[in-house]
Amino acid sequence: MDLTLSSEERDIRDWVRTFVTKELMPLEQQVLTRERRGERGVTEAEHTALQDKARASGFFGIQTPESHGGMGLGAVMSALIAVELGRTFVPFRFAGEADNILFSANEEQQERYLTPTIEGTKRSCFAITEPGAGSDARAIRTSARREGDDWVISGEKTFITGGNEADFVMVFAVTDKEKGADGGVTCFLVDRDMGWKSEPIDTMGEWGPAALVFDDVRVPHTAILGEEGRGFELAMQWIGKGRYMLPAGALGACERLVEMGMEWARNRSTFGKPIAEYQAIQWMVADSATEIEALRWLVLTAAWQVDNGIDSRQAQSMAKLYGGVKANEIVDRVLQMHGGMGYTRELPVERWYRELRLLRIYEGTDEIQRRTIARNLLKGHASVRGHLG
Ligand SMILES: Cc1cc2nc3c(=O)[nH]c(=O)nc-3n(C[C@H](O)[C@H](O)[C@H](O)COP(=O)(O)OP(=O)(O)OC[C@H]3O[C@@H](n4cnc5c(N)ncnc54)[C@H](O)[C@@H]3O)c2cc1C
Numbered sequence: 001m002d003l004t005l006s007s008e009e010r011d012i013r014d015w016v017r018t019f020v021t022k023e024l025m026p027l028e029q030q031v032l033t034r035e036r037r038g039e040r041g042v043t044e045a046e047h048t049a050l051q052d053k054a055r056a057s058g059f060f061g062i063q064t065p066e067s068h069g070g071m072g073l074g075a076v077m078s079a080l081i082a083v084e085l086g087r088t089f090v091p092f093r094f095a096g097e098a099d100n101i102l103f104s105a106n107e108e109q110q111e112r113y114l115t116p117t118i119e120g121t122k123r124s125c126f127a128i129t130e131p132g133a134g135s136d137a138r139a140i141r142t143s144a145r146r147e148g149d150d151w152v153i154s155g156e157k158t159f160i161t162g163g164n165e166a167d168f169v170m171v172f173a174v175t176d177k178e179k180g181a182d183g184g185v186t187c188f189l190v191d192r193d194m195g196w197k198s199e200p201i202d203t204m205g206e207w208g209p210a211a212l213v214f215d216d217v218r219v220p221h222t223a224i225l226g227e228e229g230r231g232f233e234l235a236m237q238w239i240g241k242g243r244y245m246l247p248a249g250a251l252g253a254c255e256r257l258v259e260m261g262m263e264w265a266r267n268r269s270t271f272g273k274p275i276a277e278y279q280a281i282q283w284m285v286a287d288s289a290t291e292i293e294a295l296r297w298l299v300l301t302a303a304w305q306v307d308n309g310i311d312s313r314q315a316q317s318m319a320k321l322y323g324g325v326k327a328n329e330i331v332d333r334v335l336q337m338h339g340g341m342g343y344t345r346e347l348p349v350e351r352w353y354r355e356l357r358l359l360r361i362y363e364g365t366d367e368i369q370r371r372t373i374a375r376n377l378l379k380g381h382a383s384v385r386g387h388l389g
Contacts, residue, residue, distance in 0.1 A: 016084040024090040031090050035206050051095035061096025070096050075306035079248040079299050086252025095120050100241050101234045104226050125166035127157040128235050135368050138181035144173035149221050153214045163198045163210025172231050187231035188223045204354045242363040243316035244302040247323025250359055251295050254330045258288045261334040284333040291326045298322050314382040321369035324360040331356050
Protein backbone atom coordinates (compact mmCIF):
# COMPACT_ATOMS: atom_id res chain seq x y z
CA MET A 1 0.00 0.00 0.00
CA ASP A 2 1.54 3.29 -1.10
CA LEU A 3 -0.01 6.49 0.26
CA THR A 4 2.63 8.85 -1.14
CA LEU A 5 2.33 11.31 -4.01
CA SER A 6 4.42 10.99 -7.16
CA SER A 7 6.90 13.80 -7.76
CA GLU A 8 4.69 15.08 -10.61
CA GLU A 9 1.63 15.15 -8.33
CA ARG A 10 3.64 16.93 -5.67
CA ASP A 11 4.92 19.52 -8.19
CA ILE A 12 1.43 20.31 -9.45
CA ARG A 13 0.02 20.47 -5.91
CA ASP A 14 2.86 22.75 -4.80
CA TRP A 15 2.39 25.08 -7.78
CA VAL A 16 -1.31 25.51 -6.93
CA ARG A 17 -0.44 25.99 -3.25
CA THR A 18 1.94 28.81 -4.17
CA PHE A 19 -0.61 30.35 -6.54
CA VAL A 20 -3.27 30.32 -3.82
CA THR A 21 -0.88 31.79 -1.25
CA LYS A 22 0.63 34.47 -3.48
CA GLU A 23 -2.22 35.43 -5.80
CA LEU A 24 -5.50 34.64 -4.03
CA MET A 25 -5.00 34.98 -0.29
CA PRO A 26 -3.75 38.59 -0.54
CA LEU A 27 -7.20 39.45 -2.01
CA GLU A 28 -9.13 38.12 0.98
CA GLN A 29 -9.54 41.39 2.85
CA GLN A 30 -10.65 43.14 -0.31
CA VAL A 31 -13.16 40.37 -1.04
CA LEU A 32 -14.67 40.71 2.45
CA THR A 33 -14.88 44.50 2.15
CA ARG A 34 -16.56 44.38 -1.26
CA GLU A 35 -18.99 41.64 -0.29
CA ARG A 36 -20.03 43.65 2.77
CA ARG A 37 -20.93 46.44 0.33
CA GLY A 38 -23.03 43.96 -1.67
CA GLU A 39 -20.51 43.84 -4.53
CA ARG A 40 -18.79 40.85 -6.11
CA GLY A 41 -15.63 39.91 -4.22
CA VAL A 42 -13.65 39.60 -7.46
CA THR A 43 -14.69 41.41 -10.64
CA GLU A 44 -14.92 39.60 -13.98
CA ALA A 45 -11.83 41.40 -15.25
CA GLU A 46 -9.82 40.52 -12.13
CA HIS A 47 -10.93 36.90 -12.34
CA THR A 48 -9.91 36.65 -16.00
CA ALA A 49 -6.53 38.24 -15.21
CA LEU A 50 -5.95 35.59 -12.51
CA GLN A 51 -6.98 32.82 -14.91
CA ASP A 52 -4.60 34.20 -17.55
CA LYS A 53 -1.76 34.22 -15.04
CA ALA A 54 -2.40 30.56 -14.22
CA ARG A 55 -2.74 29.71 -17.91
CA ALA A 56 0.67 31.21 -18.61
CA SER A 57 2.06 28.47 -16.33
CA GLY A 58 0.04 25.78 -18.10
CA PHE A 59 -2.90 25.65 -15.69
CA PHE A 60 -5.84 25.50 -18.08
CA GLY A 61 -8.59 22.88 -18.24
CA ILE A 62 -7.60 20.82 -15.20
CA GLN A 63 -9.89 17.91 -16.11
CA THR A 64 -10.39 18.81 -19.76
CA PRO A 65 -8.82 16.13 -22.00
CA GLU A 66 -5.56 17.04 -23.74
CA SER A 67 -7.38 16.48 -27.07
CA HIS A 68 -9.47 19.57 -26.15
CA GLY A 69 -6.48 21.65 -25.04
CA GLY A 70 -6.68 20.85 -21.32
CA MET A 71 -4.35 19.21 -18.82
CA GLY A 72 -6.42 16.02 -18.66
CA LEU A 73 -5.60 15.46 -15.00
CA GLY A 74 -7.17 12.55 -13.17
CA ALA A 75 -9.53 12.56 -10.23
CA VAL A 76 -6.89 12.30 -7.48
CA MET A 77 -4.91 15.22 -8.89
CA SER A 78 -8.09 17.26 -9.39
CA ALA A 79 -9.12 16.58 -5.79
CA LEU A 80 -5.69 17.65 -4.52
CA ILE A 81 -6.05 20.88 -6.50
CA ALA A 82 -9.56 21.45 -5.11
CA VAL A 83 -8.17 21.09 -1.58
CA GLU A 84 -5.62 23.84 -2.25
CA LEU A 85 -8.21 26.16 -3.82
CA GLY A 86 -10.52 25.48 -0.86
CA ARG A 87 -7.96 26.99 1.50
CA THR A 88 -9.17 30.45 0.50
CA PHE A 89 -12.68 31.85 0.13
CA VAL A 90 -11.58 34.08 -2.76
CA PRO A 91 -13.80 32.89 -5.62
CA PHE A 92 -11.60 31.35 -8.31
CA ARG A 93 -11.62 28.54 -10.83
CA PHE A 94 -9.05 27.72 -13.47
CA ALA A 95 -10.10 28.52 -17.03
CA GLY A 96 -10.71 25.83 -19.62
CA GLU A 97 -13.25 23.69 -17.76
CA ALA A 98 -16.57 22.40 -19.07
CA ASP A 99 -19.35 20.26 -17.61
CA ASN A 100 -18.44 16.57 -17.94
CA ILE A 101 -21.64 15.72 -19.87
CA LEU A 102 -20.88 18.27 -22.60
CA PHE A 103 -18.12 15.94 -23.76
CA SER A 104 -20.83 13.52 -24.88
CA ALA A 105 -22.17 16.17 -27.27
CA ASN A 106 -22.06 15.47 -31.02
CA GLU A 107 -19.56 17.26 -33.25
CA GLU A 108 -21.83 20.17 -34.15
CA GLN A 109 -22.86 20.70 -30.50
CA GLN A 110 -19.25 20.48 -29.38
CA GLU A 111 -18.42 23.33 -31.75
CA ARG A 112 -21.39 25.37 -30.59
CA TYR A 113 -21.27 24.72 -26.83
CA LEU A 114 -18.31 22.68 -25.62
CA THR A 115 -15.48 24.59 -27.32
CA PRO A 116 -16.80 28.08 -26.38
CA THR A 117 -17.32 26.88 -22.79
CA ILE A 118 -13.72 25.64 -22.60
CA GLU A 119 -12.53 28.90 -24.16
CA GLY A 120 -14.62 30.91 -21.69
CA THR A 121 -16.72 32.71 -24.29
CA LYS A 122 -19.94 30.90 -23.26
CA ARG A 123 -21.26 29.97 -19.84
CA SER A 124 -23.41 26.98 -19.04
CA CYS A 125 -25.76 25.97 -16.25
CA PHE A 126 -27.25 22.63 -15.28
CA ALA A 127 -30.97 22.53 -14.54
CA ILE A 128 -32.77 19.55 -13.10
CA THR A 129 -34.21 20.80 -9.77
CA GLU A 130 -37.77 22.14 -9.76
CA PRO A 131 -39.95 23.66 -7.05
CA GLY A 132 -41.63 20.25 -6.67
CA ALA A 133 -38.61 18.01 -7.34
CA GLY A 134 -35.25 18.31 -5.57
CA SER A 135 -34.05 15.17 -3.79
CA ASP A 136 -36.70 13.30 -5.73
CA ALA A 137 -35.30 14.32 -9.11
CA ARG A 138 -37.30 11.58 -10.81
CA ALA A 139 -40.42 13.65 -10.08
CA ILE A 140 -39.56 16.49 -12.50
CA ARG A 141 -42.51 17.84 -14.45
CA THR A 142 -40.93 20.25 -16.92
CA SER A 143 -42.04 18.80 -20.22
CA ALA A 144 -40.97 18.89 -23.83
CA ARG A 145 -43.55 18.03 -26.48
CA ARG A 146 -42.67 17.20 -30.05
CA GLU A 147 -44.02 19.52 -32.79
CA GLY A 148 -42.70 18.50 -36.21
CA ASP A 149 -38.93 18.96 -36.19
CA ASP A 150 -39.07 20.97 -32.95
CA TRP A 151 -39.61 20.42 -29.25
CA VAL A 152 -41.54 22.87 -27.07
CA ILE A 153 -40.33 23.10 -23.47
CA SER A 154 -42.56 24.25 -20.59
CA GLY A 155 -41.89 24.36 -16.90
CA GLU A 156 -39.92 25.89 -14.08
CA LYS A 157 -36.50 25.09 -12.66
CA THR A 158 -35.14 26.40 -9.38
CA PHE A 159 -31.84 26.87 -7.48
CA ILE A 160 -29.79 26.78 -10.67
CA THR A 161 -26.14 27.68 -10.04
CA GLY A 162 -24.91 30.15 -12.63
CA GLY A 163 -28.44 30.47 -14.04
CA ASN A 164 -28.36 34.26 -13.87
CA GLU A 165 -25.21 34.49 -15.97
CA ALA A 166 -25.46 31.45 -18.27
CA ASP A 167 -25.60 31.79 -22.06
CA PHE A 168 -27.11 28.32 -22.38
CA VAL A 169 -28.71 25.72 -20.14
CA MET A 170 -28.56 21.94 -20.04
CA VAL A 171 -32.18 21.45 -19.10
CA PHE A 172 -33.87 18.16 -18.26
CA ALA A 173 -37.45 17.64 -19.39
CA VAL A 174 -39.96 14.80 -19.55
CA THR A 175 -40.40 13.69 -23.15
CA ASP A 176 -42.33 10.50 -22.35
CA LYS A 177 -44.61 10.71 -19.34
CA GLU A 178 -45.23 6.96 -19.22
CA LYS A 179 -41.55 6.11 -18.94
CA GLY A 180 -40.56 9.11 -16.78
CA ALA A 181 -36.99 8.86 -15.45
CA ASP A 182 -36.72 5.31 -16.85
CA GLY A 183 -36.17 6.33 -20.46
CA GLY A 184 -38.55 9.28 -20.72
CA VAL A 185 -36.36 12.23 -19.64
CA THR A 186 -34.28 14.10 -22.20
CA CYS A 187 -31.54 16.71 -21.86
CA PHE A 188 -31.72 19.76 -24.14
CA LEU A 189 -29.07 22.40 -24.83
CA VAL A 190 -30.98 25.67 -24.92
CA ASP A 191 -29.55 29.12 -25.63
CA ARG A 192 -30.86 31.95 -23.51
CA ASP A 193 -31.98 33.80 -26.64
CA MET A 194 -34.32 30.90 -27.45
CA GLY A 195 -36.56 32.37 -24.76
CA TRP A 196 -36.00 31.09 -21.23
CA LYS A 197 -35.91 33.64 -18.41
CA SER A 198 -33.99 33.71 -15.14
CA GLU A 199 -34.70 35.33 -11.79
CA PRO A 200 -32.07 35.59 -8.99
CA ILE A 201 -32.74 33.81 -5.68
CA ASP A 202 -31.33 35.44 -2.56
CA THR A 203 -29.52 32.96 -0.29
CA MET A 204 -27.36 33.06 2.85
CA GLY A 205 -24.33 32.53 0.59
CA GLU A 206 -22.46 35.29 -1.21
CA TRP A 207 -23.77 34.31 -4.63
CA GLY A 208 -27.30 33.44 -5.59
CA PRO A 209 -28.65 30.72 -7.86
CA ALA A 210 -31.55 31.36 -10.23
CA ALA A 211 -35.09 30.28 -10.92
CA LEU A 212 -35.58 29.55 -14.63
CA VAL A 213 -38.86 29.78 -16.51
CA PHE A 214 -39.56 27.94 -19.78
CA ASP A 215 -42.77 29.25 -21.24
CA ASP A 216 -43.24 27.23 -24.44
CA VAL A 217 -39.61 27.58 -25.48
CA ARG A 218 -39.22 26.13 -28.96
CA VAL A 219 -35.98 24.29 -29.74
CA PRO A 220 -34.90 22.19 -32.74
CA HIS A 221 -34.56 18.39 -32.44
CA THR A 222 -30.80 18.92 -32.78
CA ALA A 223 -30.80 20.54 -29.31
CA ILE A 224 -30.95 17.10 -27.66
CA LEU A 225 -27.76 16.25 -25.76
CA GLY A 226 -26.99 12.55 -26.00
CA GLU A 227 -29.99 10.38 -26.80
CA GLU A 228 -33.69 11.14 -26.53
CA GLY A 229 -34.98 9.55 -23.31
CA ARG A 230 -31.52 9.02 -21.79
CA GLY A 231 -31.32 12.36 -19.99
CA PHE A 232 -31.68 11.03 -16.47
CA GLU A 233 -28.44 9.02 -16.80
CA LEU A 234 -26.67 12.19 -18.02
CA ALA A 235 -28.00 14.11 -14.99
CA MET A 236 -26.68 11.44 -12.60
CA GLN A 237 -23.32 11.51 -14.41
CA TRP A 238 -23.12 15.30 -13.95
CA ILE A 239 -24.04 15.15 -10.25
CA GLY A 240 -21.63 12.25 -9.65
CA LYS A 241 -18.61 14.41 -10.34
CA GLY A 242 -19.28 16.76 -7.42
CA ARG A 243 -19.35 14.00 -4.85
CA TYR A 244 -15.61 13.99 -4.38
CA MET A 245 -14.75 17.50 -5.65
CA LEU A 246 -17.10 19.35 -3.27
CA PRO A 247 -15.80 17.69 -0.07
CA ALA A 248 -12.25 18.16 -1.41
CA GLY A 249 -12.81 21.93 -1.43
CA ALA A 250 -14.36 21.78 2.05
CA LEU A 251 -11.32 19.85 3.26
CA GLY A 252 -9.05 22.74 2.24
CA ALA A 253 -11.33 25.21 4.01
CA CYS A 254 -11.23 23.08 7.19
CA GLU A 255 -7.43 22.90 7.14
CA ARG A 256 -7.20 26.67 6.93
CA LEU A 257 -9.91 27.24 9.54
CA VAL A 258 -8.20 24.99 12.07
CA GLU A 259 -4.88 26.74 11.40
CA MET A 260 -6.63 30.08 12.03
CA GLY A 261 -8.23 28.69 15.18
CA MET A 262 -4.88 27.49 16.54
CA GLU A 263 -3.25 30.84 15.79
CA TRP A 264 -6.07 32.60 17.62
CA ALA A 265 -5.90 30.19 20.56
CA ARG A 266 -2.16 30.76 20.99
CA ASN A 267 -2.64 34.52 21.11
CA ARG A 268 -5.93 34.98 22.98
CA SER A 269 -5.55 34.87 26.75
CA THR A 270 -8.22 34.49 29.43
CA PHE A 271 -7.69 34.03 33.16
CA GLY A 272 -4.00 34.69 32.71
CA LYS A 273 -3.08 32.16 30.04
CA PRO A 274 -3.60 31.47 26.33
CA ILE A 275 -6.86 29.64 25.63
CA ALA A 276 -4.73 27.07 23.73
CA GLU A 277 -3.73 25.74 27.15
CA TYR A 278 -7.28 24.77 28.06
CA GLN A 279 -8.30 21.20 27.39
CA ALA A 280 -11.69 22.35 26.04
CA ILE A 281 -9.89 24.16 23.21
CA GLN A 282 -7.30 21.42 22.69
CA TRP A 283 -10.04 18.85 22.18
CA MET A 284 -11.61 21.03 19.51
CA VAL A 285 -8.26 21.13 17.72
CA ALA A 286 -7.64 17.39 18.15
CA ASP A 287 -11.11 16.32 17.00
CA SER A 288 -11.00 18.67 14.01
CA ALA A 289 -7.55 17.53 12.88
CA THR A 290 -8.55 13.86 13.20
CA GLU A 291 -11.73 14.43 11.21
CA ILE A 292 -9.82 16.37 8.56
CA GLU A 293 -7.47 13.41 8.16
CA ALA A 294 -10.39 10.97 7.92
CA LEU A 295 -12.05 13.20 5.33
CA ARG A 296 -8.82 13.41 3.32
CA TRP A 297 -8.73 9.64 2.92
CA LEU A 298 -12.42 9.36 2.10
CA VAL A 299 -12.01 11.96 -0.64
CA LEU A 300 -8.80 10.45 -2.01
CA THR A 301 -10.19 6.90 -1.90
CA ALA A 302 -13.22 7.99 -3.91
CA ALA A 303 -11.03 9.86 -6.40
CA TRP A 304 -8.58 6.95 -6.64
CA GLN A 305 -11.47 4.61 -7.43
CA VAL A 306 -12.62 6.97 -10.21
CA ASP A 307 -9.09 6.97 -11.68
CA ASN A 308 -8.94 3.19 -11.53
CA GLY A 309 -12.32 2.55 -13.12
CA ILE A 310 -13.73 1.05 -9.91
CA ASP A 311 -17.39 1.63 -9.02
CA SER A 312 -16.92 4.61 -6.70
CA ARG A 313 -20.52 5.49 -5.87
CA GLN A 314 -20.40 4.26 -2.29
CA ALA A 315 -17.06 5.94 -1.58
CA GLN A 316 -18.27 9.17 -3.19
CA SER A 317 -21.47 9.28 -1.15
CA MET A 318 -19.45 8.67 2.01
CA ALA A 319 -16.99 11.45 1.14
CA LYS A 320 -19.84 13.87 0.36
CA LEU A 321 -21.77 12.99 3.53
CA TYR A 322 -18.79 13.06 5.87
CA GLY A 323 -17.40 16.21 4.24
CA GLY A 324 -20.68 18.09 4.63
CA VAL A 325 -21.27 17.05 8.23
CA LYS A 326 -17.70 17.45 9.45
CA ALA A 327 -16.93 20.70 7.64
CA ASN A 328 -19.95 22.22 9.37
CA GLU A 329 -18.92 20.90 12.77
CA ILE A 330 -15.36 22.12 12.26
CA VAL A 331 -16.30 25.64 11.15
CA ASP A 332 -18.68 25.84 14.11
CA ARG A 333 -15.89 24.82 16.52
CA VAL A 334 -13.47 27.32 15.00
CA LEU A 335 -16.09 30.06 15.28
CA GLN A 336 -16.56 29.06 18.94
CA MET A 337 -12.81 29.23 19.57
CA HIS A 338 -12.90 32.84 18.35
CA GLY A 339 -15.67 33.78 20.78
CA GLY A 340 -17.50 37.01 19.89
CA MET A 341 -14.96 37.85 17.20
CA GLY A 342 -15.92 34.67 15.35
CA TYR A 343 -19.45 36.02 15.01
CA THR A 344 -18.35 39.34 13.49
CA ARG A 345 -17.82 40.20 9.86
CA GLU A 346 -14.32 41.40 10.60
CA LEU A 347 -13.06 37.84 10.33
CA PRO A 348 -13.90 35.42 7.50
CA VAL A 349 -15.06 32.61 9.81
CA GLU A 350 -18.73 33.57 9.60
CA ARG A 351 -18.46 33.76 5.81
CA TRP A 352 -17.13 30.20 5.68
CA TYR A 353 -19.82 29.18 8.18
CA ARG A 354 -22.51 30.36 5.75
CA GLU A 355 -20.80 28.98 2.65
CA LEU A 356 -20.06 25.50 4.04
CA ARG A 357 -23.69 25.07 5.11
CA LEU A 358 -24.62 24.56 1.46
CA LEU A 359 -22.50 21.41 1.24
CA ARG A 360 -25.08 19.53 3.31
CA ILE A 361 -27.81 20.44 0.82
CA TYR A 362 -26.81 20.58 -2.83
CA GLU A 363 -25.82 17.75 -5.14
CA GLY A 364 -27.51 15.30 -2.80
CA THR A 365 -28.43 16.22 0.78
CA ASP A 366 -26.92 14.42 3.79
CA GLU A 367 -30.09 12.38 4.08
CA ILE A 368 -29.98 11.31 0.45
CA GLN A 369 -26.31 10.26 0.78
CA ARG A 370 -27.24 8.23 3.88
CA ARG A 371 -30.10 6.66 1.95
CA THR A 372 -27.71 5.69 -0.88
CA ILE A 373 -25.06 4.33 1.48
CA ALA A 374 -27.54 2.27 3.50
CA ARG A 375 -29.31 0.95 0.40
CA ASN A 376 -26.02 -0.16 -1.17
CA LEU A 377 -25.15 -2.03 2.02
CA LEU A 378 -28.57 -3.55 2.63
CA LYS A 379 -28.92 -4.71 -0.97
CA GLY A 380 -25.43 -6.22 -0.91
CA HIS A 381 -23.96 -3.84 -3.54
CA ALA A 382 -21.35 -2.70 -1.01
CA SER A 383 -19.74 -4.15 2.08
CA VAL A 384 -18.89 -2.57 5.43
CA ARG A 385 -15.41 -4.01 4.83
CA GLY A 386 -14.98 -1.33 2.16
CA HIS A 387 -12.80 -1.48 -0.91
CA LEU A 388 -10.13 -3.75 0.54
CA GLY A 389 -12.72 -6.43 1.25
C1 LIG B 1 -27.32 27.27 -3.61
C2 LIG B 1 -27.89 26.08 -4.32
C3 LIG B 1 -27.39 25.76 -5.58
C4 LIG B 1 -27.95 24.70 -6.30
N1 LIG B 1 -27.51 24.46 -7.59
C5 LIG B 1 -28.24 23.59 -8.37
C6 LIG B 1 -27.96 23.47 -9.78
O1 LIG B 1 -27.03 24.09 -10.32
N2 LIG B 1 -28.75 22.68 -10.53
C7 LIG B 1 -29.79 21.95 -10.00
O2 LIG B 1 -30.48 21.25 -10.75
N3 LIG B 1 -30.08 22.02 -8.67
C8 LIG B 1 -29.32 22.84 -7.84
N4 LIG B 1 -29.62 22.93 -6.50
C9 LIG B 1 -30.72 22.16 -5.95
C10 LIG B 1 -30.30 21.13 -4.92
O3 LIG B 1 -29.64 20.05 -5.52
C11 LIG B 1 -31.54 20.73 -4.11
O4 LIG B 1 -31.89 21.84 -3.29
C12 LIG B 1 -31.32 19.50 -3.26
O5 LIG B 1 -31.19 18.35 -4.07
C13 LIG B 1 -32.45 19.27 -2.25
O6 LIG B 1 -33.69 19.36 -2.86
P1 LIG B 1 -34.87 20.28 -2.20
O7 LIG B 1 -34.26 21.62 -1.94
O8 LIG B 1 -36.03 20.22 -3.09
O9 LIG B 1 -35.18 19.61 -0.83
P2 LIG B 1 -36.21 18.39 -0.61
O10 LIG B 1 -35.92 17.32 -1.58
O11 LIG B 1 -37.59 18.93 -0.54
O12 LIG B 1 -35.79 17.91 0.84
C14 LIG B 1 -36.21 18.55 2.04
C15 LIG B 1 -35.63 17.78 3.21
O13 LIG B 1 -36.15 16.44 3.21
C16 LIG B 1 -35.09 15.51 3.17
N5 LIG B 1 -35.50 14.33 2.39
C17 LIG B 1 -36.00 14.32 1.13
N6 LIG B 1 -36.24 13.06 0.75
C18 LIG B 1 -35.85 12.26 1.78
C19 LIG B 1 -35.83 10.85 1.99
N7 LIG B 1 -36.22 9.99 1.03
N8 LIG B 1 -35.36 10.39 3.16
C20 LIG B 1 -34.96 11.23 4.13
N9 LIG B 1 -34.96 12.57 3.99
C21 LIG B 1 -35.39 13.08 2.83
C22 LIG B 1 -33.93 16.25 2.52
O14 LIG B 1 -32.68 15.65 2.81
C23 LIG B 1 -34.10 17.63 3.13
O15 LIG B 1 -33.56 17.63 4.40
C24 LIG B 1 -29.01 23.93 -5.73
C25 LIG B 1 -29.46 24.24 -4.44
C26 LIG B 1 -28.93 25.31 -3.73
C27 LIG B 1 -29.47 25.62 -2.37
